[in-house]
Amino acid sequence: MKAFVTGAALVAALGLAAPGLADVKAGYDAWGQGDYAKAVKEWQPLAEAGDPDAQYNMGQAYRAGQGVDKDEATAVEWFRKAAEQGLPKAEDTYGRSLFQAGKRAEAMPWIQKSAARGEPRAQYILGTALFNGEFVSKDWVRAYALMTRASAAGLQPASNSLSQMNSYIPVEQRQKGLAMAAELEKSDKAAALAAAEVDNKATKATGKATVVKPTAKPKPVEVAQAEAPAKVAAPSPEPKAAPKPAPAKPAPKAGVPAPQPGGAWRVQMGAFSEDGRAQALWKSLSAKVGGLSGYQSFYVKGGPVTRLQAGPLASSADAEKLCRAIKAAGTDCIPKKM
Numbered sequence: 001m002k003a004f005v006t007g008a009a010l011v012a013a014l015g016l017a018a019p020g021l022a023d024v025k026a027g028y029d030a031w032g033q034g035d036y037a038k039a040v041k042e043w044q045p046l047a048e049a050g051d052p053d054a055q056y057n058m059g060q061a062y063r064a065g066q067g068v069d070k071d072e073a074t075a076v077e078w079f080r081k082a083a084e085q086g087l088p089k090a091e092d093t094y095g096r097s098l099f100q101a102g103k104r105a106e107a108m109p110w111i112q113k114s115a116a117r118g119e120p121r122a123q124y125i126l127g128t129a130l131f132n133g134e135f136v137s138k139d140w141v142r143a144y145a146l147m148t149r150a151s152a153a154g155l156q157p158a159s160n161s162l163s164q165m166n167s168y169i170p171v172e173q174r175q176k177g178l179a180m181a182a183e184l185e186k187s188d189k190a191a192a193l194a195a196a197e198v199d200n201k202a203t204k205a206t207g208k209a210t211v212v213k214p215t216a217k218p219k220p221v222e223v224a225q226a227e228a229p230a231k232v233a234a235p236s237p238e239p240k241a242a243p244k245p246a247p248a249k250p251a252p253k254a255g256v257p258a259p260q261p262g263g264a265w266r267v268q269m270g271a272f273s274e275d276g277r278a279q280a281l282w283k284s285l286s287a288k289v290g291g292l293s294g295y296q297s298f299y300v301k302g303g304p305v306t307r308l309q310a311g312p313l314a315s316s317a318d319a320e321k322l323c324r325a326i327k328a329a330g331t332d333c334i335p336k337k338m
Contacts, residue, residue: 024042024043024046024051024053024054024057026038026042027039027040027041027042027043027054027057028057030042031057031066031067036061036066036067036068037067038067039057039061039067040058040061040067040068041067043057043058043061044058047078047081050081050085052081052082052085052086052087052090053082053087055078055079055081055082055085055087055090056078056079056082056087056089056090056093058075058078059075059076059077059078059079059082059090059093060075061075062074062075062078063075075097076094076097076098076101079093079094079097080094082094083095083110088114088117091110091113091114092110092114092117092119092122094110095107095109095110095111095113095114095122096111096114096121096122096125098110099111099125104129104134104135105135108126108129108135108136111125111126111129112126112136115146116187118149118184118187120149120150120153120154120155120158121150121155123146123147123149123150123153123158124146124147124150124155124157124158124161126146127142127143127144127145127146127147127150127158127161128143128147128161130142130143130146131143131147131165140165140168140169140173140177141173141176141177141180142177142180143165143169143177144162144165144169144173144174144176144177144178144180144181145177145178145180145181145184146181146184147161147162147165148162148177148178148181149181149184149185152181152185168332256289256290256291256292256321256322256325257313257314257318257321257322258294259294259295259296259311259312259313260312260313260314260318261312262312263311263312263313263314263315263318264312264314264337264338265311265312265313265314265315265316265318265319265335265336265337265338266298266309266310266311266312266313266319266335266336266338267309267310267311267313267319267322267323267326267333267334267335267336268307268308268309268333268334268335268336269281269282269285269308269309269310269326269331269332269333270307270308270331270332271302271305271306271307271308272305272306272308273304273305273306274306275299275306278299278306278307278308279299281308281331282297282308282310285326285329285331288329288330289325289326289328289329290325291325292310292322292325292326295310295311295322296310296311296312297309297310298310298311309336310322311338312338316335316337319335319336320335323335
């Protein structure tokens, strides 16, 4: 009896799927008893034959290093095969795996599918992308709605980003986002039920719960490493060839306030998770905004982001004036007192 309880506890802590095929059930039972090698032996031929549940289970085995040598690349490949057959849990896992590996453009279609089913981590990632306009068209209303849903699910990075968004998104758009979030809550519940039905299709056939987790818990996707959405006021333009450095900075053109050494004001044009994007934006704006190259650029580190600022300026009025010129070039800008 004690061994049975231990196996059940392992099953309750795993993330595998157990469909109604006899051999897959045998693997499921072996895994619950701690015989991982036997479980893998049962699942592998079915996975190779195209069974999505067995493929997902093989992915979890390789990710946890149970019954096989730990191999993240092989795990992700099994998740891909199961995801392409429409297994919701595999779609979620595969999308986040790609995103964590830095393959964000490739991950985004899977992230969108997961977000549409109400998966909070996917909603956070997609909300970030929609705010920044990265890999998807910028949509602050939908970004706010998705971040609201992810925050309501208890995802702390989403709560942090939502608070930051309040400083950037106009009240009217935030209100529309809240209304959209209320509608998403209804659709999320329906989608989650449908996904659970697919993931747990063998419950009746096996007489067991179909969702278990590996004893060595896979490393979770660190969505907190995604770019903090409310820290980015505008997407970065395509980098342009850098001009040859001038011996001295040109004076600002008429209509743009002159830099003021020792001034207490700067303007901020965005914040980025990569220094290169901040540098690319500065080069682009220096070519577009007359007189901007006469200012000093600042790359201010703050946690995981780099803020692009320019200055110094003598007053808030001068900072506002320079921001108007920058906004006219298509980039958001806010005055900052140092």
